[in-house]
Amino acid sequence: MKISIINGPNLNLLGQREPGIYGAQSFLDYFDTLKNRFPAVEFDYFQSNVEGEIIDALHNVGFSSDGIILNAAAYTHTSVGIGDAIKAIDTSVIEVHISNTFAREDFRHTSYITPHVKGIIVGFGLDVYRLAVESFLLK
Numbered sequence: 201m202k203i204s205i206i207n208g209p210n211l212n213l214l215g216q217r218e219p220g221i222y223g224a225q226s227f228l229d230y231f232d233t234l235k236n237r238f239p240a241v242e243f244d245y246f247q248s249n250v251e252g253e254i255i256d257a258l259h260n261v262g263f264s265s266d267g268i269i270l271n272a273a274a275y276t277h278t279s280v281g282i283g284d285a286i287k288a289i290d291t292s293v294i295e296v297h298i299s300n301t302f303a304r305e306d307f308r309h310t311s312y313i314t315p316h317v318k319g320i321i322v323g324f325g326l327d328v329y330r331l332a333v334e335s336f337l338l339k
């Protein structure tokens with residue numbers, strides 16, 4: 201099983217960025233734990249702060265991966281283009297958010313991603329990525 205993780209803007213700063221909201225662990229550190237936990241899964245990981253690069257990444261893996269875990273970060277709340285890219289590809293996408301976006305500012309309650317994904321997992325810290333992997337493995 202091949203699972204692709206795509207992270208959007210500012211998630212390269214996990215561990216340093218607002219640790220009270222997003223925790224103190226870097227994503228690459230967490231990613232090592234995730235890979236060790238699921239040795240049978242072939243993971244790839246992409247992060248960008250640029251909207252078009254996230255769309256390109258969805259196109260690149262969206263016809264070959266078995267599942268995509270997407271945290272589009274702030275673009276979740278603004279990007280018609282990322283929503284359209286999810287519609288355009290074959291692979292199922294699970295939308296994840298580290299924080300509980302529904303318990304935060306109103307603008308974070310809107311997602312241009314959610315209508316096009318298989319499901320969403322929000323608010324469990326970095327564990328949202330593990331839960332998304334488990335969900336793909338259930339299939």
Ligand code: DQA
Pocket residue numbers: 209210211271272273274275276296297298299300301308
């Ligand atoms: C986030 C939530 C978004 O609202 C925010 O813009 C992020 C991170 C999360 O994982 O909790 O950058 O996607």
